[in-house]
Amino acid sequence: MDNGLILHTILGLLLLLIPAGALYWLERKKIPRLCFVFGRMVVQLLALCLVVWGLFKVDKPWLSVAWLVVLAVGMSWLVLKRCGEKRMTLMPAVAVGLFAGVFVVGMWLLVLVLPGRALDVRWFVPVMALLTGHTTAMLIRGVSTYLTALKADEQQYEFLRGNGILHLKALQPFMRRALLAVIQPTIANMKVLALMSMPLLLVGLLLGGLSPLRAFILMLSMVCGCVAASVLSLGITILLADKSLFDKFGKQQ
Amino acid sequence: MLEFKDATIKVGEWELQMRLSFIARDGEVTCVTGPEGSGKTTLIRTLMGFLPVKEGFVSVDGELLTIYSSHAFRQIMVYLPQQIQLLAHQLRMPEPEEPEAEEYGVWNDLMPAANVESTPEPLNAEEILMLAEQTLQEAADKPIVIADEPTAFLSPELTMRMMDLLCRQAKAGKTVLVTTRKPQVADYADQVIRL
Numbered sequence: 155m156d157n158g159l160i161l162h163t164i165l166g167l168l169l170l171l172i173p174a175g176a177l178y179w180l181e182r183k184k185i186p187r188l189c190f191v192f193g194r195m196v197v198q199l200l201a202l203c204l205v206v207w208g209l210f211k212v213d214k215p216w217l218s219v220a221w222l223v224v225l226a227v228g229m230s231w232l233v234l235k236r237c238g239e240k241r242m243t244l245m246p247a248v249a250v251g252l253f254a255g256v257f258v259v260g261m262w263l264l265v266l267v268l269p270g271r272a273l274d275v276r277w278f279v280p281v282m283a284l285l286t287g288h289t290t291a292m293l294i295r296g297v298s299t300y301l302t303a304l305k306a307d308e309q310q311y312e313f314l315r316g317n318g319i320l321h322l323k324a325l326q327p328f329m330r331r332a333l334l335a336v337i338q339p340t341i342a343n344m345k346v347l348a349l350m351s352m353p354l355l356l357v358g359l360l361l362g363g364l365s366p367l368r369a370f371i372l373m374l375s376m377v378c379g380c381v382a383a384s385v386l387s388l389g390i391t392i393l394l395a396d397k398s399l400f401d402k403f404g405k406q407q
Numbered sequence: 408m409l410e411f412k413d414a415t416i417k418v419g420e421w422e423l424q425m426r427l428s429f430i431a432r433d434g435e436v437t438c439v440t441g442p443e444g445s446g447k448t449t450l451i452r453t454l455m456g457f458l459p460v461k462e463g464f465v466s467v468d469g470e471l472l473t474i475y476s477s478h479a480f481r482q483i484m485v486y487l488p489q490q491i492q493l494l495a496h497q498l499r500m501p502e503p504e505e506p507e508a509e510e511y512g513v514w515n516d517l518m519p520a521a522n523v524e525s526t527p528e529p530l531n532a533e534e535i536l537m538l539a540e541q542t543l544q545e546a547a548d549k550p551i552v553i554a555d556e557p558t559a560f561l562s563p564e565l566t567m568r569m570m571d572l573l574c575r576q577a578k579a580g581k582t583v584l585v586t587t588r589k590p591q592v593a594d595y596a597d598q599v600i601r602l
Contacts, residue, residue, distance in 0.1 A: 237521045291519055298521035306526045309493040316455050316486030316553070317546065318478070331501060335522050339506050403457050403474060 206279060215273040219257075222282050226253035229290040237298040247394035252293060255387025256285045259379050267375045284355065284376060285383045292336045292384035293391065300332035300392060304399070308406060315404050321396075329392060336384050344377070408432055409454065409551065409582055413463030416446065416453050426463065429600050431584045433550070436577045438593045439586045441602030447586035448489050450602070451555045454584070455481060467551070485546040489555040489586075491535050495527035498538055532561050536569055543576060552576045552583045558592055570595045 170192070177184050209221055230249035234242065260282045264272040268281065304311065307328070314324035347353060355376060359369035401407055409431040415422065427450070431437035439447050452458045454465060456477020465472040467480045488494075530538065539557060554573060558566040566589070574595055577583045585592065593599050 295519055295522050299524055302522065303524040306524045307493075307496055309488060309490045310496050312457070313486065313488050313491075313494055313497065315457075316481060316484070316488060317542070318482035318484065318549075320478070327496060327500070331503070331524065334503050338503060339519070342506050403459070405457060 209275050209279055213275045215278075218273065218275050218278045218282075221279070222257065222286070223253060225283070225286055226250075226256065229286060229293075233290060233293045233297055236294045237301060239297075239301060241398065243398040244395050247398060248293065248297065248391050250394055251387045251389075251391030252286070252289055254390050255383045255385075256282060256289055259383035259386060260285050263375055263379045267379075268372065281376070281379075285379055288380040289384045289387045292340075293387055295339065296332040296336040296384070296388040297391060299335035300328055300388075301399075303328045303331045304406060311406075321400070321404055325392075325396075329389075332388060332392065333385065336388055337381075340381050340384075347377070408468055409437075409584060410466045411450075411463070412466070414453070414460050414465055415462040416449055416458060417461040418449060418458065422461070427602075428463075429598075431582050431598070433582050434577055434580050435597035436574055436583045436585060436595055437598045437600065438596030439584065439600045439602060440588065440590075440593050443588065445602040447602060448555055451489075451553055451584075451586060454553060455484070455486060483549050484551040484553055485543055485549050487539055487542060487552075487554040487557050489559065491538065491557065492529040492560050493527065494538060495530050495534075498530065498534060498541075501527070529560075532565050535560055536565055536572075539569060540572060543572065550581050552581050554583070554585045556586055556588065558587060558589060563591070566591065 174185060174188065177188060205221070209218060227245075227249045230245050230252055233248050233252070234245060260278075261272065263281055264270075264277055268277060270277045272278070310327060311324050314327075315321065353373065356369055356373045359372055360366065364372065399406060411427050411429050413426045413428055415425050416427070429437070439450060441447055449458060453460060454472070456472060456474055459474065460472070467483075470476065470480075472480060539554075543552070552573065557573070558569050561569055570592060573583050573585060577597070585596065587593060
């Protein structure tokens with residue numbers, strides 16, 4: 155790290171004096187909390203950047219893919235934890251669904267849409283990380299909706315099965331609800347994107363030196379990728395979770 | 408025609424019915440009665456293939472019911488479940504409200520809270536009857552009707568209408584199997600099985 159970087163970091167941190175000063179004047183109790191949270195954030199951010207630095211340093215496709223696998227497993231645990239789901243038997247389904255959805259859509263973007271080599275770590279890591287982040291958030295909504303709807307509306311499933319509807323067909327009303335839980339927030343956000351909110355991704359692309367037009371195209375591709383990955387992951391997760399959710403008689407476990 | 412022959416039904420370690428035998432014939436209303444917990448719903452669930460027969464057998468039109476054949480049999484059955492009042496989403500599809508944009512920072516990496524779907528508002532007695540009529544109408548070509556306490560949430564007047572509806576099915580040549588705790592429902596039956 156050169157001296158210039160250290161100086162710039164210190165100058166950046168100095169900006170914190172403004173909110174800290176305001177708190178000192180109006181709400182001193184909050185200062186320790188601010189310090190604690192800021193310190194934690196620095197550690198988290200540093201850990202993340204060290205991992206990315208390692209990936210960039212090695213720059214091997216197998217390591218990038220292995221990183222995505224580890225990320226998918228970690229995020230699947232987070233999805234189930236957020237859903238309040240104690241059945242860890244569902245974790246493989248969520249992890250595989252998350253990995254497959256993100257990897258397929260990510261490779262589509264990297265190979266066919268975005269410039270650069272597909273497995274170049276400089277493109278692979280940010281694209282996959284962005285897709286994984288969005289897909290994880292949407293899986294929390296989709297999976298929780300699906301599981302709680304199955305519990306709350308167990309009678310509807312049994313009614314449909316009892317009337318001769320095939321298992322997967324009887325699950326369609328529940329899949330529809332899970333899909334809406336994923337799609338509705340996306341629609342709501344698309345409505346206001348760049349109108350009421352400036353997406354962080356676009357800011358990042360502009361900061362990275364891209365022209366506004368190129369940033370627009372990349373942003374558009376990534377938005378489409380995020381929506382596609384979340385729907386694909388949800389579908390795969392629901393299909394793979396089936397064996398853990400139902401016994402051979404079609405009864406929920 | 409439905410036949411239970413020396414059928415023993417077991418739920419976990421609990422043996423619910425031992426060596427039960429009866430035949431529900433085409434064109435007749437067969438009524439299964441018994442106090443709460445006597446196993447009426449379990450018997451229906453076994454017939455639907457949702458529970459296994461431990462000993463003996465259950466057959467539908469002379470064909471043996473197993474977990475593998477049960478789906479084929481369910482395709483020729485109309486099923487009105489005990490908790491029919493909870494089937495609100497069969498009449499009205501749930502339409503979730505569109506959330507506010509700022510509630511979910513989709514491209515800002517905020518993790519949303521989990522969704523919790525609640526049990527639908529129960530149907531009222533008129534709606535229960537409407538759903539039963541609709542279900543029977545949609546499955547007019549199915550030869551077997553299974554109704555698990557179809558009158559449990561109905562007034563005496565609507566109970567009569569429901570039973571008329573089921574008796575019409577029997578008159579059309581269908582096998583109708585009904586469970587109930589109400590003696591007035593048993594009066595409509597051609598055959599009563601007491602558990």
